[in-house]
Amino acid sequence: MELSFPATETEASAGIAKLSAGLAKRGLPPHKADDVKIALAEAINNVVEHAYMDVAPAGVQVTCRLDRNRLDILISDTGHPLPGYEPPDGTPAPLGTRIRDLPEGGFGWFLIHQLTSDICYERRDGCNRLSLRFNFEEDG
Template sequence: MTVNCKNGGMDLSFAANEADASTAIACLHGSLAALGVPHQRNCDVKIALAEAINNVVEHAYAGNPQGRVQVRATMDRNGLSILITDRGRPLPGLRIPDGIPASVETAREDLPEGGFGWFLIRQLCDNVRYDRTDGENRLRLSFAFSPAEKRPQ
């Protein structure tokens, strides 16, 4: 894993496997707190990042342990922007899933194990965009800060 911290942001690159993804998410969470991301928003960011990064590992790079994931986080006075890039498989239809959660109106033993990730990402982020260019997936997550949350510049 490589980490490059700079004024107002950081870049992180890691292997597309569960262990490195977990380490990267924890690293990002701690680093963003140090950059001044408000605590509650940092918790939201951690959940959204975990869902997005795990999707890359599990789906974009399924069966390809040689894949790499890059995360760039930049912060300004209005909020946080995160760009996740990979060269794995594209999202189906080249679009972000609708994020409709799986139904929980069923018996406990029949509850789904997944189907909530894109719902959570959409709920926690202020803006989510995806594009695929030259074989690269680019997922952008934006988190705005309320006036009370904004850090002084």
């Protein structure tokens, strides 16, 4: 399953809804649907908000491969690379941090790390390629 859309908030929201509905029709285990939708939304919204910051937004392409035991999602864009050419580690703020001292962002990466089985990022030929894997075999 593949879907391409412009990197805008409205198009991203519609794209995430189409992808979620399409994966459900293709047999995504219902107990994984919310995890996948949240991780997709966080990753795609990062593209819209950060990869295309200060440049004209282009497109986002999402390719999904679903089989009985897993779902692989590849999100591609031509925006700015991730800082350091790697995804943030998703470490949450320490407990006891005062609200005013919490970082502005980074919580999405924590969620993505918690909800996926594996994350891989590469920058190749001016293109960001973020791969998210969801394993199902250990689920009941």
